[in-house]
Amino acid sequence: MGRPPTPNQGGFIVRAAVWVELGKPNIEIQEVTPLPLRDHEVVVRVEASNVSVSDYFPLTNDPETVGQPVPQILGHCGTGVVIEIGPKVERLAVGDKVVVTSTPECGECHFCINNKPEFCAEMAWMGPNTYKDANGVEMAGNAYVGAFAEHMIVPDIQATKVVTDLPFDQLAMVALPIATGVGAALRIAPITPGADVVVLGAGSVGISYIQAAKMVGAGKIVAVDPLPHRRELALKFGATHVVDPTAGDPVAAVQEITGNKGGMLAGAGGDFVFEAAADARAIEQAWDMCRSGGHIVLCSVTDQMMTAKVTFTALPFAVQGKTIHACQGGGISQRRDIPWLVGMIERGQLDVAGMIDAHYPLADISQAMDDMMARSVLAPILMPQS
Numbered sequence: 001m002g003r004p005p006t007p008n009q010g011g012f013i014v015r016a017a018v019w020v021e022l023g024k025p026n027i028e029i030q031e032v033t034p035l036p037l038r039d040h041e042v043v044v045r046v047e048a049s050n051v052s053v054s055d056y057f058p059l060t061n062d063p064e065t066v067g068q069p070v071p072q073i074l075g076h077c078g079t080g081v082v083i084e085i086g087p088k089v090e091r092l093a094v095g096d097k098v099v100v101t102s103t104p105e106c107g108e109c110h111f112c113i114n115n116k117p118e119f120c121a122e123m124a125w126m127g128p129n130t131y132k133d134a135n136g137v138e139m140a141g142n143a144y145v146g147a148f149a150e151h152m153i154v155p156d157i158q159a160t161k162v163v164t165d166l167p168f169d170q171l172a173m174v175a176l177p178i179a180t181g182v183g184a185a186l187r188i189a190p191i192t193p194g195a196d197v198v199v200l201g202a203g204s205v206g207i208s209y210i211q212a213a214k215m216v217g218a219g220k221i222v223a224v225d226p227l228p229h230r231r232e233l234a235l236k237f238g239a240t241h242v243v244d245p246t247a248g249d250p251v252a253a254v255q256e257i258t259g260n261k262g263g264m265l266a267g268a269g270g271d272f273v274f275e276a277a278a279d280a281r282a283i284e285q286a287w288d289m290c291r292s293g294g295h296i297v298l299c300s301v302t303d304q305m306m307t308a309k310v311t312f313t314a315l316p317f318a319v320q321g322k323t324i325h326a327c328q329g330g331g332i333s334q335r336r337d338i339p340w341l342v343g344m345i346e347r348g349q350l351d352v353a354g355m356i357d358a359h360y361p362l363a364d365i366s367q368a369m370d371d372m373m374a375r376s377v378l379a380p381i382l383m384p385q386s
């Protein structure tokens, strides 16, 4: 750790996980120095960061389509303590504990004032450059965050103060996967008591959705995942049924479990279907697993999704009354919902500690990425101060 930076940043050195080569998952731990703080920027000492599929997805994409620069500091959400504030920062102070998200909430744009802050107009794949390396090459943090580093320079509209004694590894789960999965279940398309629920993909986001479904009294909760250990986790966290999609037709299996309510349209399937399978084929399956009048929430952000196409028959759009929702940012308002989510974890309504199964020091970021992509861990947490 270096000493706390000043706007002039003299001599302050930060270790950061830097993506260095387009089209390849090559990550180096580099020593970088901060650029002077801009208006509304704060410096956060990063205590923990969730490592997710959406951190990995730019790395191996075709450089022509990925649209992101190298070098860049990886990590698009995390948690820690504010150690410096830049000009015009009013909502945060040095010493505040914060949860940092990739989605800002400016409170003033078209989307924020229309109660859709997850689409805030200030959102960007990349922010301005915030650091430079020993050769003077400047770089930005992914999503104006860069949480895979000892410190991150972020805009104040992406950092939410929390007052809690929860350990940082659990706080790192709030922005992702908890906000995504719980937001999908309770904010985007709120699950109604007794409704049948289907979850494609029992990763950390799917497990978060399952916990919320159980909390609100869903009917059957069906988890679909090809990995036996993920199906076991789904049952542990609240699924009532599991389906192995490699053992036969998963759509037929889900329709049989959830039952057919009859009618000439789509009587069979779940009332709420959540796709978190990181596989474009699952989007088509999610549609077929949903009964008439139901809701489908699509969540996966992966490299495959950058180019994959999905195909649907046209007529059912006109007559079956299914609604497809995006899951951008879990549909939450940071300022309203992050303290709410933290509170649910504190009260034991959400089991986050039980989801975390691996911690990694900063130097092991590539191992954390590999384990996450191999699905050998559910919720890898990077601890940048170690």
Ligand SMILES: [Zn+2]
Binding pocket: 104, 105, 106, 107, 108, 109, 110, 111, 112, 117, 119, 120, 121, 122
């Ligand atoms: Zn906004």
